[in-house]
Amino acid sequence: MPAGYHHLEVRRRLGRGRDDFRRFGDAVLAYRMQRGLGLLADAQTLRAEPGARVTVRLGIGRFGVLAPCRVVYVLDEEDRRGFAYGTLPGHPESGEELFAVEYDPATAAVYGVVTAFSRPAAWYTRLGGPVARAAQRLAAEAYLVTLRRLPSEP
Template sequence: MSQQPAAVPFTYTDVGATAGEFPPGYDHFQLRRRIGSGRDLFERAGEQIRAYRIQHGTGIFQYASTPTAEPGTDLTVRLGVGPFGITAPCRVVYVLDEPNRRGFAYGTLPGHPESGEELFAVEYDPADDTVNGLIAAFSRPGVWYVRLGGPIVRLLQRWFAHRYIATLRPR
């Protein structure tokens, strides 16, 4: 796991915590789902995650400062339809490039409606050849309207996590 400091500060203090124990004071979320089997699928899915396929596949990708996720990459996602949308700036905190885990985590920057971090990864289990998609996050409201949305916002996050993993399944 590699990490690099950046100029604009994150909106939370627990930077990198998706790599270990999630900090208290946040909503915690983790979804792990089987997407198939085989080392080839694992390798392809890992490359696709690093190239923002999850964000592209769900229609929220807007911008990234690098073609693949690297520590310090700034990216922006946008939620909404037409003029009714929320732009959410993030920065890649770390990249996973392990023999059986690939992916990256990004953290929120000023202007993001939430405060926290999200991990997008794929895992390979050599014991049974299984490939799983993994989305894990800790977050809390960063603006009043997310606080007001409460449980609805959490349901949307979980709905998006299922959609993220679906983008990795072979077609």
């Protein structure tokens, strides 16, 4: 991760076996974590694709802001699936966030992973400092809890 940014990594066990890996991987690629938390305002595609615009709503009520992003890459590997989006002008942060599922062939464990590098891009996120960082960590944890609780079908 690049220097000069706040770094975040949250990794939690979600399940076990290839079926769980496929199910959770499909959910990540279909933006179901963002939808499950009610944060997805708009997505240009039904599934994450490089170049697709995604807009999430951050905050609460009238204090919420629309945060535009663009999918920068998609992972569709034997043991890793997910996508990352980078922020666009108008987003309160500058950086990238990865949402992924990993399969450990040695144990058959399935993990959800959220990693990010970011720094403030708006006056209010600069002012928020440690509170904004804590909110980002809580959001990452909530993404993974939401993913774990999703039913098999959309």
